[in-house]
Structure formats: structure tokens, C-alpha cells
Amino acid sequence: MQDRIPILHMSNFLLVTIQVDMHDRLALQLQDDLTSKISATGARGVLIDISSLEMVDSFIGRVLGNISSMSRVLDAKTVVVGMQPAVAITLVELGLSLPGILTALNVAKGMELLSRD
Amino acid sequence: MSTIRLPEILQKAKAQILEEWVKQQMSGAGARADLIKDGELRKQSEEFLNNFQRSAQSGETENIQLPAWAPTLELIADLTRQRERMGFSPSETALFIFSLKEPLLAQVRAELKKDPEAAIEESMGISALLDKLGLYTTEIYQASREEVIRRQQEELLELSTPVVKMWDGIVALPLIGTLDSARTSVVMESLLQRIVETGSEIAIIDITGVPTVDTLVAQHLLKTVAAARLMGADCIISGIRPQIAQTMVHLAIDLSAVTTKATMAEALKTALARTGHRVVKDVVLKA
Amino acid sequence: MPTLKSEVQPVVTENDIVYVRQNVRKWAVEMKFSLVDQTKMVTAASELARNLLIYGGGGEVRLEQLQEGSRMGLRVMFVDQGPGIPDIEQALKDGFTSGKGMGLGLGGAKRLVTDFDIKSIVGQGTSITTTKWR
Structure with a gap:
């Protein structure tokens, strides 16, 4: 199994595309990697593309929330893009509406959101 | 025998x-x-x-x-x-x-x-x-x-779920008839699907044609709004008739997190404004 | 109620949670569940498999394909020989957690399936049965 998700650094932003079925350690590793990379690069925004993710459970949801809060502390915005309808319906039913997280329909709209202000 | x-x-x-x-x-x-x-x-x-x-x-x-x-x-x-x-x-x-x-x-x-x-x-x-x-x-x-x-x-069920595109980035779902739990979830699923397909940031759910809204249906509406938000789209609920507004308050359904408008026209105006559009009336210049 | 097919898989490491998810997905696709129902089943299985590992100290997941009249059901059972749950009702409440996690595991998983049954004996273990019908 893969043990790291690659992080792309593009001008002021960090880009992550999650394409594998993440096991818990991998999600926590991503959380660590992203926070250290934000502080190392001084990135102003983080975009996490989850359009190929077929499931988000409470653990992954919590990790996404953590990344969002931690980046805010480091003065960077995080936007989660491309969540599938079935995944969104399931998350809401599970009782997780991730209130602190910014979302966008796709990468282009997510970049637009990060570039604002 | x-x-x-x-x-x-x-x-x-x-x-x-x-x-x-x-x-x-x-x-x-x-x-x-x-x-x-x-x-x-x-x-x-x-x-x-x-x-x-x-x-x-x-x-x-x-x-x-x-x-x-x-x-x-x-x-x-x-x-x-x-x-x-x-x-x-x-x-x-x-x-x-x-x-x-x-x-x-x-x-x-x-x-x-x-x-x-x-x-x-x-x-x-x-x-x-x-x-x-x-x-x-x-x-x-x-x-x-x-x-x-x-x-x-x-x-x-299939006939009663028309999700229509109103403008670039705006879709609308005019709901007509009584909503039961099964129908509501089918309708809501197709709305979310269309949001992805059209890349629409705003969805208007119009309930002018819905005679009653009970707790279960209201919860479905709120869940849809929450799911759309997770996907990166905002919902506006329009056409809430006075009786329904009263029932919702009596049932203690909290709609404070949702944008609501009295009519579809109002909702469309808001949606256009949010997506950066302006509707201007032409002034006819007399020669 | 006839059982058409069944399979048992162990959950002893974190990677097994991923295998459980993949297996439940495979079964749900074969049984032609809708995409939303597939996702709900997989998510519930993920939550419960994690519980099995963290609180139950590992155990087994058993999948069964059921038929009752004209409807088909996918049953997923989670069995451990762990410490058990003293107060099930409290454990099912949202926000309850005894370990790491958000405390949505049990109550949340229950909302994602049609039937949810939990049996637990303190000191002997817990067995959770979830079923979704189509």
C-alpha cells in the first residue's frame, strides 16, 4: 500500500489529489505533511481534490477538518473540492456536515475561491 | 375430508x-x-x-x-x-x-x-x-x-423530478405535489447529480407546488442543503407558502442556515447577484 | 430466510479496514445497490470495522447475501471478543466516544443501514449486525 500522498506546490498554493482508498495512517500522514509544507513554503492556500474518493467516513472527515483548522492557524485557506453527491449524502446522514471547511464544485472553482482577496 | x-x-x-x-x-x-x-x-x-x-x-x-x-x-x-x-x-x-x-x-x-x-x-x-x-x-x-x-x-417518480438549468451556474428544482420520504430522496439525489453535471454553484429549490411539509420532508430538504454545501454549492429555498412557514416554526424546524425567498423570481434575482450578474432594463431612446 | 452466499474476513490491522470497505463495495455492486446505498454500506462498514479494531481489539467481519421474498439484502456482521460495551444506549448517542474518534461511529452507522442490531456482553465481546435491503 502507498504510504504517502504527493503534494504539488504551485505558486502560492498546495495541491493534493486523493486518488486512493486511504487507510487511516495515510490520512494522518497527509495531515502532517501538509502542515509542515504550509509552514515551509509559506503557501496561502491548500486545495484538496477528493473527486475520485468513493467514500468519506468520520475518520477521513475529521482529518479534513483538522487540516482546515491547522492551515487557518498558519494563515492559509483550505478548500475541499469535487465531493461526489453519494459521498455528500452519506456524510450528512452520518451526522457530519464539516461546518468549518470551505468547499467548491471542482478544481477550477476551488482555485478561484483561493485566489479571491 | x-x-x-x-x-x-x-x-x-x-x-x-x-x-x-x-x-x-x-x-x-x-x-x-x-x-x-x-x-x-x-x-x-x-x-x-x-x-x-x-x-x-x-x-x-x-x-x-x-x-x-x-x-x-x-x-x-x-x-x-x-x-x-x-x-x-x-x-x-x-x-x-x-x-x-x-x-x-x-x-x-x-x-x-x-x-x-x-x-x-x-x-x-x-x-x-x-x-x-x-x-x-x-x-x-x-x-x-x-x-x-x-x-x-x-x-x-421519473416525471416529477425535472431539474432545470436557469442560467450558467444556476439550476432550479420546482417541486410539485405531495412529498413523501422516498420521493424526496430520489428528487434530491437527482438535484445533486445535476449540480455536478452542470457545475452549478447555486440551486434553487422551489416548493410553491408543495401542499404540506412535515418534519421528515423538512429534514430531507435540510439534508440536501447540507450535502450541496459539502459539494461546494449553495441552495436557496423559495416559494414557502404562509401555512408552510407556520408549520415549520411550529415543528421547530431551524431554517436559519438556509437562504429562503418568498418567490422563485426573488430567488433567481439573488442567485444572479451572487454569481456576479446584473439584470438591466433597456431604456428605449426616442429619436 | 435463505442465505445465498457468505464470506468471512479477519480484521487485525489498519489495512484490513480498507479491505473490508473494498469487499463491501464489491458485494454491493454485484447486488446492484444504488450508488448512494453502496456508499452508505461502505461507510457504515468502515466505521464499524474501525471500532472492531480499536475498541474490540480486532475480530471478524462476515458478509452475507440474503433473500427474503422478492427483496435482496446485504448483511455485514462485526464480531469481536473484546471488552464489550457496558451501556449500549449511551454508546449509540451521537457525540459519545470512549476512545479516539468523533463519537459518530455507532449512531452514525446505524442511520446508514436498514437494520441495525447490537449485542454485547461485558468481558466477552460485541457483535453488531447491519443489513441493507433493496
């Missing part, structure tokens, strides 16, 4: 029973000369009697679910569906089977003249058997009606 003699009686007097039975059907209560030709009726009766005889030969006349009765049940099912199409009522179709009792029992009486006790036994057994077969026709009727209802429900 027993039907030990039934196969034997059928063997011996089949032709006569058939004759009596057909006559009975053509003159009795279930007679519908307008729907079925005499020849056809005779053919069906003969076919049934043949299958009936074969099944009865198994000796298992207590339980018509046994494999021996499968061909007879199949024939009954075919006849019932055929008669339903021809316009027979369910009771007329049941009478087709029930009317066999009289000619058949007459034969039993004649055959067992010397042993009245056995005749009663035999009659009761045959009567119970024909009752079961007759009732089976109503089961078939019921099943075919249920099938029709199910199909219509599905069609209705």
Missing part, C-alpha cells in the same frame, strides 16, 4: 362433466357471452379439466402449492390474465372455477349413491380444493394490479 375417488370419477365421467360445466357457465351468473365465444370457453374449460385431472392424479389435493399442481396453477394464471384483458371482473373469473363444483359434485353423488357418508367426505374434499383454486385467481388479479401500480409509481 378426502378425495380418493376424484381421479377415478374424472376418468370415468370427464366428457359428461365438461358438458354440464360448459352449459352451466353459459347460463349461470358468470356468463359473459359478450366477452368470450362459446368455442373458446369450451376449449378453456376442457384444457383446465385436463390439467386438473392430471394434478388430481397425484393424490395430493390438500396443498395446491405442491409441484403436482404447478401446471394447473400456471394455466389458471394464464386464463386469469387473459380474462382480465378481455374485461372479466375478478369474481366472474373466480366463478369459472367455482362453477365446476356443481357438475363435479353431481357425479360424486351418483357414483357414491350407496355410501352417503363417503359421498359427503368426498364432496367436502373436492369443494375445499376448488375453493383454493378459485381464490388463486383473485391472487393473480391482485398481483397484476400491484405490478401496474408499482410501474406507474416509478414513472411518476
